[in-house]
Structure formats: structure tokens, C-alpha cells
Amino acid sequence: MPAAWAEAFAQLADDPQLREMSAADATHRIFLHQAALTGAVLRRLAPSEMRELSPAYNYPILFEEVYGGTRVYDSIEEVTTIRCMAVAEGRDVRYRGRLRGPADRLAWLDEHLP
Numbered sequence: 023m024p025a026a027w028a029e030a031f032a033q034l035a036d037d038p039q040l041r042e043m044s045a046a047d048a049t050h051r052i053f054l055h056q057a058a059l060t061g062a063v064l065r066r067l068a069p070s071e072m073r074e075l076s077p078a079y080n081y082p083i084l085f086e087e088v089y090g091g092t093r094v095y096d097s098i099e100e101v102t103t104i105r106c107m108a109v110a111e112g113r114d115v116r117y118r119g120r121l122r123g124p125a126d127r128l129a130w131l132d133e134h135l136p
Contacts, residue, residue, distance in 0.1 A: 035054070082104075082107070083105070083106050097123060098131075
């Protein structure tokens with residue numbers, strides 16, 4: 023699998039449009055390796071072997087506020103994992119007091135996110 027991943031990454035990195043997008047947007051550049059891994063894995067799987075995870079995985083907190091999405095992601099009550107790209111991008115996301123969920127999870131976020 024590492025060879026397939028490296029080959030997929032090289033193909034993506036050689037694509038002029040992806041190179042341009044990556045140069046213009048750090049997020050595209052940062053996740054190019056994940057796109058390559060996804061492609062390498064999906065080429066090896068039959069559709070019957072694939073499973074779509076529920077929306078509770080990789081739940082994008084405050085996505086609509088930061089990126090203009092139409093769905094509101096403000097509750098972590100039934101969430102398995104979250105992501106907050108805005109924090110990774112260094113944006114000032116004011117999530118405190120705006121998310122609903124179990125007090126212990128909200129406290130953990132307060133302790134671990136800026």
C-alpha cells in the first residue's frame with residue numbers, strides 16, 4: 023500500500039490544476055496526501071467493501087459560520103469525533119458557549135482548543 027500511496031501522491035502533485043490550487047490554498051496543500059491515500063485505498067476496494075460513516079464521525083463544528091455552509095453544526099451531543107479546521111487555520115473561532123453537549127466534553131474542548 024505505501025507504494026500505491028506514493029504513486030497516487032506523485033500523480034496528484036504533478037497535476038497542474040491541483041498544483042495551482044495547492045499553491046493558492048494551504049488547506050488544499052495540507053490535505054493532498056490524504057486525498058492520495060483515499061484514492062489508493064478506494065482503487066483496491068470493491069463497492070461492497072465500502073461503508074459510509076454516519077454524520078457523527080468527523081463532525082465539522084461551526085462549519086456554517088466559518089465557511090458559509092447551510093447546515094448548522096452546533097451540538098456535540100451525539101457526535102463520535104469532531105473537527106474544527108478553523109482552529110487549525112489559526113482563525114479566531116468563538117465556540118465557547120455556542121456548542122451544546124455533555125458538560126465533560128465541552129470542558130475537554132475548552133481545555134484542548136485555543
